[in-house]
Amino acid sequence: MTNTKNGGFMSDELDRVAGNGLINRRHLLKVGLGGLGTALATNTFGADAGGKLQIPQWSQQPGPGTSSYGSPSSFTGHLQRSAGTPNPIYPGGGASRSPLQHLQGTITPNSLHFERHHSGVPAVDPAQHKLVINGLVDQPLMFSYEDLLKYPMVSKIYFLECSGNSGTLYGNTPADGSAQSIHGLVSCAEWTGIPLSTLLDEAGVKTEAKWIAAVGADGASMGRSVPLAKALDDVMVALYQNGEPIRPEQGYPMRLFVPGWEGNISVKWLTQLKLTREASQFRDETSKYTDTMTDRRSLQFTFPMGTKSLITSPSGQMSLPHKGVYKVTGIAWSGAGSIRRVEVSADGGRSWADAMIESHQSDKALARFSIPWQWDGGDGILQSRATDSAGNIQPSRDAHLAERGLISFYHYHGIQSWGINTEGEIKNVYT
Amino acid sequence: MFTLKTLKFCFALISAVFLSLPASQAQTVRLGQAISESQLSNFDLVAGPDGSGFPAGSGTAKAGKAVFDSKCAACHAANGEGVSGNTKLVGGDIHSEGNPLRTVGSYWPYASTLFDFIRRAMPANAPKSLSGEEVYQVTAYLLFLNDIIDEEEILNKESLTEVQMPNKDGFVDLSHLH
Numbered sequence: 001m002t003n004t005k006n007g008g009f010m011s012d013e014l015d016r017v018a019g020n021g022l023i024n025r026r027h028l029l030k031v032g033l034g035g036l037g038t039a040l041a042t043n044t045f046g047a048d049a050g051g052k053l054q055i056p057q058w059s060q061q062p063g064p065g066t067s068s069y070g071s072p073s074s075f076t077g078h079l080q081r082s083a084g085t086p087n088p089i090y091p092g093g094g095a096s097r098s099p100l101q102h103l104q105g106t107i108t109p110n111s112l113h114f115e116r117h118h119s120g121v122p123a124v125d126p127a128q129h130k131l132v133i134n135g136l137v138d139q140p141l142m143f144s145y146e147d148l149l150k151y152p153m154v155s156k157i158y159f160l161e162c163s164g165n166s167g168t169l170y171g172n173t174p175a176d177g178s179a180q181s182i183h184g185l186v187s188c189a190e191w192t193g194i195p196l197s198t199l200l201d202e203a204g205v206k207t208e209a210k211w212i213a214a215v216g217a218d219g220a221s222m223g224r225s226v227p228l229a230k231a232l233d234d235v236m237v238a239l240y241q242n243g244e245p246i247r248p249e250q251g252y253p254m255r256l257f258v259p260g261w262e263g264n265i266s267v268k269w270l271t272q273l274k275l276t277r278e279a280s281q282f283r284d285e286t287s288k289y290t291d292t293m294t295d296r297r298s299l300q301f302t303f304p305m306g307t308k309s310l311i312t313s314p315s316g317q318m319s320l321p322h323k324g325v326y327k328v329t330g331i332a333w334s335g336a337g338s339i340r341r342v343e344v345s346a347d348g349g350r351s352w353a354d355a356m357i358e359s360h361q362s363d364k365a366l367a368r369f370s371i372p373w374q375w376d377g378g379d380g381i382l383q384s385r386a387t388d389s390a391g392n393i394q395p396s397r398d399a400h401l402a403e404r405g406l407i408s409f410y411h412y413h414g415i416q417s418w419g420i421n422t423e424g425e426i427k428n429v430y431t
Numbered sequence: 432m433f434t435l436k437t438l439k440f441c442f443a444l445i446s447a448v449f450l451s452l453p454a455s456q457a458q459t460v461r462l463g464q465a466i467s468e469s470q471l472s473n474f475d476l477v478a479g480p481d482g483s484g485f486p487a488g489s490g491t492a493k494a495g496k497a498v499f500d501s502k503c504a505a506c507h508a509a510n511g512e513g514v515s516g517n518t519k520l521v522g523g524d525i526h527s528e529g530n531p532l533r534t535v536g537s538y539w540p541y542a543s544t545l546f547d548f549i550r551r552a553m554p555a556n557a558p559k560s561l562s563g564e565e566v567y568q569v570t571a572y573l574l575f576l577n578d579i580i581d582e583e584e585i586l587n588k589e590s591l592t593e594v595q596m597p598n599k600d601g602f603v604d605l606s607h608l609h
Contacts, residue, residue, distance in 0.1 A: 089506040089514060091556050119558060133463070134471055141463030151460050202463050213477045219558040221476060221551035227606055272475065279606065280479045281541045283548035287533070290602065296525050298538075301606040407530045 092120015
């Protein structure tokens, strides 16, 4: 293989698998990443230094020693949530988004997990916090945090996505945004906790009970109704996130975790589970988190998150520094199961090639995909399309809008299009 | 020395212990402390559309205006006109052209939700600071501002669940799908 400035490959040697430069996914395995370009938001990689390689300065002196709580490298300071500005009329309210374009693998570091609060993060003292189970049960019960830690637990990797994620794409004009600003309300972690069925069994659920009102201990006392069947299936009272006690922003000391469903129902700072006959019709399952169709009827309890994928690099607001081969990578997930397949297109959906799945493909978790792509300096539109284990295929934006209408703003999961111009600039576009 | 015989014996013993446990006893941790519903009367604030969970007391819109003006109008403006998209509490028409304005009057299917939400989450800068009486009053006021009840109508546990919201038939419950 001849090395060229063109990203390390002679373009005619590449095994093309779809239009506009998509290359067989196995090429990455064969050649490693050495010859690949990386899309950058600002800087370009030092192209042709020449000269001798020297021992760096940090190899000539000892560094600082151990620390009691680790922090990221000072060179990765750009990995930040977009926290927004405080709003005095909405104290503690708002959302922060994960920097998806800078992350790899499938696990979101706890400090970068997206947030959505309705009344800020309460300072819950675990020694005083109580979890109550009441309503239609044989015996109402109260659990302390310390006692809950003694129960057998399960650990599962699950994504969490706010149902408002990507909602800007319902708009008529494509927002000039990044993977983070458009899609950053999705994250993924290993959640460890007690199967809710264990605690319900202890209280004894009466046969009339069909729903559970879950209530948080924040200022808003966030409330959501969970159908009993789901609660008994895979819902847990989560106490740990990626091995450490759940972060305050995620519900410390405990949250409900409802796999695959819109994030808001995984009630944080969980303090009450009330068994009821009917749904409680909380404000956040009537006024909000309902989907109005074009005929003006609103769909209620549209819980599962759709089959979805997204190219995180290269992505919106990045630029390609030179022609050559790039690694196209992204994430895929589904509320209905695991990810079976991700296809990528570089010509706006005219032709597709299978991407390689780099990660585990577990139930209701993020999966990571990649495919090499030769950018020849022309226009292009990068897209990805996921298929899940239930056979659901991610719809195009048009197909999604045809189903959901234009006055809905939750549960967007249409195909994302990143347009590339001849300058290598990447923008969110509609096709 | 550990012979094959002792090993076999140990194995038999271990499996006897485990296999003899009935499924119900395998889950032995039961640490919940019993508590009664009356002990939860200040703690359980869930008020549902079936009338469950509402406190005693009552209120009228007339009385609610004063509460609203002093404790809500800073963020929701006079008469609930709102200072931003999500603080507008009145007006709107779900059948209007384009993206309809969704408010208590144009969108909410149940009046119980209003009481439930205000009691637990509002005012946003001092949640749960209203008395039960004040919550009834201000709920009545918002229903009045949306032309749903009269200014003098007494709202209490019973009458609140009977309030007919304009968009009550506007929802399709998809919970059976899950």
